[in-house]
Amino acid sequence: xxxxxxxxxxxxxxxxxxxxxxxxxxxxxxxxxxxxxxxxxxxxxxxxxxxxxxxxxxxxxxxxxxxxxxxxxxxxxxxxxxxxxxxxxxxxxxxxxxxxxxxxxxxxxxxxxxxxxxxxxxxxxxxxxxxxxxxxxxxxxxxxxxxxxxxxxxxxxxxxxxxxxxxxxxxxxxxxxxxxxxxxxxxxxxxxxxxxxxxxxxxxxxxxxxxxxxxxxxxxxxxxxxxxxxxxxxxxxxxxxxxxxxxxxxxxxxxxxxxxxxxxxxxxxxxxxxxxxxxxxxxxxxxxxxxxxxxxxxxxxxxxxxxxxxxxxxxxxxxxxxxxxxxxxxxxxxxxxxx
Numbered sequence: 001x002x003x004x005x006x007x008x009x010x011x012x013x014x015x016x017x018x019x020x021x022x023x024x025x026x027x028x029x030x031x032x033x034x035x036x037x038x039x040x041x042x043x044x045x046x047x048x049x050x051x052x053x054x055x056x057x058x059x060x061x062x063x064x065x066x067x068x069x070x071x072x073x074x075x076x077x078x079x080x081x082x083x084x085x086x087x088x089x090x091x092x093x094x095x096x097x098x099x100x101x102x103x104x105x106x107x108x109x110x111x112x113x114x115x116x117x118x119x120x121x122x123x124x125x126x127x128x129x130x131x132x133x134x135x136x137x138x139x140x141x142x143x144x145x146x147x148x149x150x151x152x153x154x155x156x157x158x159x160x161x162x163x164x165x166x167x168x169x170x171x172x173x174x175x176x177x178x179x180x181x182x183x184x185x186x187x188x189x190x191x192x193x194x195x196x197x198x199x200x201x202x203x204x205x206x207x208x209x210x211x212x213x214x215x216x217x218x219x220x221x222x223x224x225x226x227x228x229x230x231x232x233x234x235x236x237x238x239x240x241x242x243x244x245x246x247x248x249x250x251x252x253x254x255x256x257x258x259x260x261x262x263x264x265x266x267x268x269x270x271x272x273x274x275x276x277x278x279x280x281x282x283x284x285x286x287x288x289x290x291x292x293x294x295x296x297x298x299x300x301x302x303x304x305x306x307x308x309x310x311x312x313x314x315x316x317x318x319x320x321x322x323x324x325x326x327x328x329x330x331x332x333x334x335x336x337x338x339x
Contacts, residue, residue: 001033003053003080005103007087007094008038008046010062011186012243012262013286015045016269017133018088019154022051024140035080037097044244045266048156058097065093074100086139087118107139132286153289156269158251159244166245170237179209179338180250182258182267183226183238184219188308190280191260193318195222199229200323201257205338206233209255213238214246214263255338257326264288275329279317280305294329296321 004025009015015038022034033053036046039062043055056077060066074097085098087108095117098106107120115121122143129135129147133154138147167173181198185191202211211230213223215238223238241249250256250267256274258264260281267274268288276288278297282304287295297303303317310317330338 001031002029002084003033003035003082004029005056005077005080005082005085005098005101006034006036007085007089007098007108008036008042008058009088010039010042012042012045013265014088014132015042016154016156016262016265017286017289018046018136019049019051019156019269020133020152021088021136021140022049023152024137024148026051028140035082037077041243044242044247045156047244048158048247050157067096070096071100073097074102077101077103087114088136088139090124092117109135109139130285133289153291154265154269155271156247156266158248158270160248162244163248163251166241166248169245170240174210174252176208176210177254178252179205179211179255179257180214180253180267180272181211181226181234182214182256182261182263183222184215184263185259185261186216186218187261187281190305190307190310190315190318192222193259193277193279193321194315195225196229197319197321197323197326198226198257199234201326202226202230202234204323204327205255206230208338211235212249212253214241214250215239255330255334257330258288260286268293273333275326275333277318277321277326279303279315279321280307280310282306292333294333296326296329 035054037056037058039058046052046055078101082103084105085103087095090111092112095114099117106118108118109124110121137151211234213234213236217239220239223236227234227236251270253272256267256272258276260278264276268290273292275294283295298321300317
């Protein structure tokens with residue numbers, strides 16, 4: 001059976017947006033096996049895509065160059081006899097492994113002068129392909145072929161067995177509908193709604209929902225602050241689950257309130273009703289791809305700035321976005337008042 005190797009992105013949100021690209025490959029080539037070369041921290045996303053045959057773990061740290069290791073990894077991949085590699089990241093170094101693997105056809109965007117490393121190097125028309133999900137999906141088409149639109153929304157499948165194991169591990173027995181708050185944002189604080197706002201919303205929703213806080217170990221302090229400020233009405237799960245467990249638990253949610261983050265894209269791909277809060281970033285490029293999503297944003301003149309931290313020092317785009325505004329978006333989303 002022919003095999004394709006996909007060099008995957010390193011961010012969780014970008015990983016989610018790969019699924020329509022994989023789906024299109026399988027539509028065009030049902031006989032092909034798709035294997036992904038991906039960092040361990042995003043591998044659970046690909047493992048929950050129906051199109052994935054296998055994930056080969058990329059041991060390189062984020063941003064690490066290490067030419068010697070890349071050459072070694074490429075030579076080790078030769079034994080898999082891939083016919084085609086598709087490189088989704090645009091960096092020069094991301095094209096090295098399939099080149100060293102001697103894969104006959106190597107596709108990707110021109111990027112950082114990657115001629116030679118790629119022998120199917122394509123120009124990227126950012127105006128024609130404004131969304132990240134579209135840019136990935138275009139690479140599933142033959143050269144010179146237009147993107148098939150509409151691009152379907154990404155979809156992930158949760159593991160029922162994994163969900164049950166995680167519930168047992170954390171001793172969770174839900175007695176009310178779950179409202180999941182995804183309180184972190186790996187990119188930086190300019191994408192994080194303030195803990196005090198999350199706490200007010202948790203307090204107001206707690207009559208009808210169990211509020212669970214999701215995030216990585218880096219978000220544990222934020223989760224703790226929200227739990228304390230809400231008077232214990234929010235359960236802090238930040239750092240208590242790995243990504244696979246978080247995906248499975250999010251599948252239980254009846255409502256998600258989230259920063260612009262990787263978990264926002266996970267929740268959208270799980271087809272969960274969600275309200276996404278945007279401050280320094282813009283939904284025009286990487287929106288939550290779902291018919292069940294609404295955006296809460298103030299659209300201030302200084303945003304989107306796309307900075308990790310507020311360049312003006314005030315973070316007005318998020319601090320001045322009140323919980324009542326998010327409540328209104330939830331009501332519009334669900335058709336009933338959430339409180």
